[in-house]
Structures are given as C-alpha cells and as structure tokens.
Amino acid sequence: MIRYLRLYRQFLSFSFSKSLEYRLDFWFRIIMDCIFYVVEIAFFMVIYQHTEILGEWNFDQTLVFVCGFLLVDAIHMTVFSNNLWWLPIYVNKGDLDYYLVRPVSSLFFLSLRDFAANSFLNLVIASGLLGWSLMRYPEPIPTTNLLWYLFLLLNGALLHYTLQMFFLIPVIWLHSNRGLTNAFFSTTKLGERPDKIYPKWTRRILLFVFPLLLMAAIPARVLFEGPSLELVALTLGISAVFFLLMVSFWNFALRHYSSASS
Amino acid sequence: MIEVKNLRKVFRIHQKPPGLLASIRSLFHRQYVDKVAVAGADFSVGEGEIVGMIGANGAGKTTLVKMLSGIVHPTSGEARVLGYNPWEKHNDLRRQISLIMGQKAQLWWDLPGADCFELLREIYQIPRPEYESNLKRLTEMLQVEDELNTQIRRLSLGERMKMELIAALLHSPRVVYLDEPTIGLDITTQKAVRDFLLSYRQDHAPAMILTSHYMEDIERLCERIIIIREGELVYDGNLQRVIHEYAPYKQLTVHLNRAETAAVDKDYLDRIGEVMEEQAGTIVLRIPRNQVTSAAAEILRKFSVQDLSIADPEISEIIELIMGGKEKPQT
Numbered sequence: 053m054i055r056y057l058r059l060y061r062q063f064l065s066f067s068f069s070k071s072l073e074y075r076l077d078f079w080f081r082i083i084m085d086c087i088f089y090v091v092e093i094a095f096f097m098v099i100y101q102h103t104e105i106l107g108e109w110n111f112d113q114t115l116v117f118v119c120g121f122l123l124v125d126a127i128h129m130t131v132f133s134n135n136l137w138w139l140p141i142y143v144n145k146g147d148l149d150y151y152l153v154r155p156v157s158s159l160f161f162l163s164l165r166d167f168a169a170n171s172f173l174n175l176v177i178a179s180g181l182l183g184w185s186l187m188r189y190p191e192p193i194p195t196t197n198l199l200w201y202l203f204l205l206l207n208g209a210l211l212h213y214t215l216q217m218f219f220l221i222p223v224i225w226l227h228s229n230r231g232l233t234n235a236f237f238s239t240t241k242l243g244e245r246p247d248k249i250y251p252k253w254t255r256r257i258l259l260f261v262f263p264l265l266l267m268a269a270i271p272a273r274v275l276f277e278g279p280s281l282e283l284v285a286l287t288l289g290i291s292a293v294f295f296l297l298m299v300s301f302w303n304f305a306l307r308h309y310s311s312a313s314s
Numbered sequence: 315m316i317e318v319k320n321l322r323k324v325f326r327i328h329q330k331p332p333g334l335l336a337s338i339r340s341l342f343h344r345q346y347v348d349k350v351a352v353a354g355a356d357f358s359v360g361e362g363e364i365v366g367m368i369g370a371n372g373a374g375k376t377t378l379v380k381m382l383s384g385i386v387h388p389t390s391g392e393a394r395v396l397g398y399n400p401w402e403k404h405n406d407l408r409r410q411i412s413l414i415m416g417q418k419a420q421l422w423w424d425l426p427g428a429d430c431f432e433l434l435r436e437i438y439q440i441p442r443p444e445y446e447s448n449l450k451r452l453t454e455m456l457q458v459e460d461e462l463n464t465q466i467r468r469l470s471l472g473e474r475m476k477m478e479l480i481a482a483l484l485h486s487p488r489v490v491y492l493d494e495p496t497i498g499l500d501i502t503t504q505k506a507v508r509d510f511l512l513s514y515r516q517d518h519a520p521a522m523i524l525t526s527h528y529m530e531d532i533e534r535l536c537e538r539i540i541i542i543r544e545g546e547l548v549y550d551g552n553l554q555r556v557i558h559e560y561a562p563y564k565q566l567t568v569h570l571n572r573a574e575t576a577a578v579d580k581d582y583l584d585r586i587g588e589v590m591e592e593q594a595g596t597i598v599l600r601i602p603r604n605q606v607t608s609a610a611a612e613i614l615r616k617f618s619v620q621d622l623s624i625a626d627p628e629i630s631e632i633i634e635l636i637m638g639g640k641e642k643p644q645t
Binding site for chain 1: 325380383384385386387401403405406408409411412413415418420422424425429432433436437438439
C-alpha cells in the first residue's frame, strides 16, 4: 500500500511538471469547466423559478446536491479522466503492452498515472462552490453528517470511475468504443438529478443496476437526513461490489487482449 | 530459464470484402478466419544465451515474445519463465524480466529520461545505491550522460533507443526480450547498441530472445537462432551450423585473365558445378562440399588462374531460402 502511495506521489509530481508546460491548455480547461459549473447551477435556478420542491428537495438542498456532484465530477476529471481517455488508444496501438509487463497493478498504473494537474484548479473551484452552498444552507448541519457526506462524495468519484471502466473495457474486443463512451456520458446525466424525481422502478435501477444515484444524490440525502445504516451500507456495499466486478472484468478482458502487430 | 512446450496462438480475424455493400453486410453477418500465429513452439533458452528469432513479417516472432512476457495469452501449450507461468502475471516474475520493442516507446514523451528512470526505480523497487550505480554505468556505456535531463520527445531516434535500453535494464533483469531493438537506427548507433548488449550479457548473463530483420544483429549477437515460418519453428540450432545443414555446397570464385575467360567452355563449367556468375574474368560456381577440393585442383590445373577463393554462402542467403520454404536437404 505504501509502495502504491509513493508511486502515486511520483505520478503527481510528473503530471504537474508536464501540464504546466502547456500554458494555453491549462487556462482553457479552467474556463471550460467554469462554464460547465455555471450551466449546471443555472439549470436548477431556472427550474426552481417554476416550483418550490423538486424530488422532496427545496432549492437550497438541490444547490448543495448539485455542487456535490460538481465536486465528484472535478475529482473524476482531475484524477481519472485523462487516463481513461487514453485507454482505447493504448489498446488499439498496442501501447498497453508495457503496462502489462510492469510489477505493479496494471489497472492502478493505467487509471492513475496521469493526474490532470491542469484541472486541479477546477477541483479548488468545485470545492469552493460546495463550501459556499453549505455555508448558505439555512439549517444547521451536524458535523457527523458532513463528514459522512464528504466521505461518500469521494466514494462517488471512485464509483464514477468504476462505472466508466465498464464502458471502456469492452474496447479490448470491440477496438472502437466511441458509441459506448457516448452512451456512458449520456446516461451519467441521470445521476445529476435528485433521486426522488424518478419513479420507483427507475430509481431502483439507478440504485442497484446502474448505481448513478450513489455518486451524489444518496450522499446528499445522508447529509440532510443523517447517516442511516441503510443508506451508508447500501452506498458502500454496492460501490464495493461494482468495483470488485470491474476488477474481475478487467482481468478477464486481459485474457483476450491481442495487442497490436508491430 | 525459459521453457516452451507446444505453445500455440490462434487469432480469430474478421474478413471484410471491399466496398460499401460489404461493409453494410458485415454489420449483420461477419466472416471470420482463424490465423495461426504460432503453431506449437517447443524450445528452451538458458542463462547467458542470446537466441535470435528470425522470420518474415507476420511469421509469429512478436506474438511468441508477447506470450512469453505475459502480454498475450496462448490458445494452448505451456511456458515457464524463471519457473513462473508468464500469464499468471506474478510480480516476482515481472520484476525479473524486461521487454524492449524497437517500434514502441515505453518512456514518457514529455518527461526527461532522469524522471522516467526515477519512476521505474519506484516501480521495480530498486534500492537507491543499486539504482545510482546501474544508471551511471548504463549511461556511460551508451554515452548519454549529457542527455538525462532532456525531454524524451526532444531526443534523436538513436538517443531515444539508448534511453529505452537503459529503462529496460535498470533493474538488472534476468530475462530480456528484444523485439527489433535496432530498427530505424543509423549504422553507428546500431553498432553501439550491439556492443552494449554484448557487454550487458557478459556482466549479467541474462537469457535473451532477440528478434530482428537485420542479419548483422543476429550474426554479431547470437550463437543460436530459431527460424519461424508461418508460425512454425523450422530451425532451432547453431547459427553457423545452419550453413552446413541447409547449404551442402560452397562457392568457388575464380579470377582468370580476360583472354582465357573467352576460351572457357560453358559445358565444362556446368559439369563441375552450378554457374552462379560469369563476367569480366570472374566465374562463381556453386559446388557440393565433398567435391570442392577436387574441382579447385582441376581448375587450377586447366586454366591460368589469377586468384581463387572458396567460401560458405552468406548466412543471410541461407536464412532467406529457409524462410522462403526451402527444406533441409536429405544427406
């Protein structure tokens, strides 16, 4: 474990020195992500001009939820997204080969090697937005609720990565996964909405089959309603099961990896 | 150190006839063919041995190397590398092997060599003193000490390949797979790489498998070769012995003065051996090994010879013949 932490420290150091070289890209990413944040928040502001309650939540609650989701997204963009973007290219060009001969977990190496240091400022902005939404929340928030909430948001970022990997791994057989990636990003939108707006069966599917609601909506519910054993166990249990399934799927896929001819 | 038994790899490949209609049809119904990349390979490689793997493009060399390094799973058969099954991906094994592919970079493009090596030190858990001394020795041998802090993408192809070699050998692997390590390099760098590999072998005695299209790589580095033809191992043995086994003839080159050349009877030459070349006073004959001495004596007796030499055919010529389908002659 300590070895992997030391490795990750190296990844961080190299990623920072690398990304600061591309100054224009550095600023461009920050501007693009800020636009995304504004659009997401403005979307709900518009909706709440027509209603007071959406899926049992008022505007203040929804704002906290949206900012929580933005933080999950920023963590994903900073920690995982560059790496996942490269994965299909590595598979098709055979560059995956070198990752498979190293004495470290190939999944760890491929998923975390490139820390998007140029998205790091977005992480700070998203954290600031969440802090702001919590500060303006009119009800008192118990510290336990807050700590559980932040922990479950981190879990949400890991779950986001896990779910995306399910859509990426088939590239080992399909060689082109643009369709699957688009499908993933389209369906992820469902996790950007309060959980109670969905009908019973849709909500169940989004909790147990394709658990997008566990990324930000259920953590927000833990924040507002308190950390019930049922909600926490559901979130962590399902996330763990999906993570283990994803690791098994990865190992299974590697058995079918044919590399690329030289 | 490497044991391979009946190793086989079959790829299932989608076949698509040309044209738009065929593309649309292939959305609903696809035709596949099985391509045998490696058809039951059996061999072993010992400590300190460099085995040259030779074959035409697509013969199965790289697939074999990729199976032995655990990247590609075989369809059937067995392999043990340092006592491990390579597909089980034991970290203990991966710490002791290395793979260099001349056509694929393992170093990180935007980082200088020194940073890449530092990351590899962490990955392979090389103790700091050992790392420092290995890095110093390897950079000195390859003469790239001054390039360590230059980003990889700013290096020339030759310098990059030297950095790749350092990256592959920093952890002192006991098994090294080299897939066309000199491809695209200029003659001086090719020589430097070969000298370096020989010196590395002398110091560390690893088992090495080398694939290359350059015969000079093979001749300089390998005493033993394996020739692969369409996935099948058609020769496994000493590099020099391949000449005796597949070419039971020698080349006799005779230099005559021009006037005498005109008088040489063509039928007479055909009786002695196969005429390979006849021009400007030079005649090259291919003669069975057991008749070459008597043939030379007869020519010396019959003509006024300015010079005469007897030589084995070029190894590259023999290997080309074997790769092209020549079978071992019956003796």
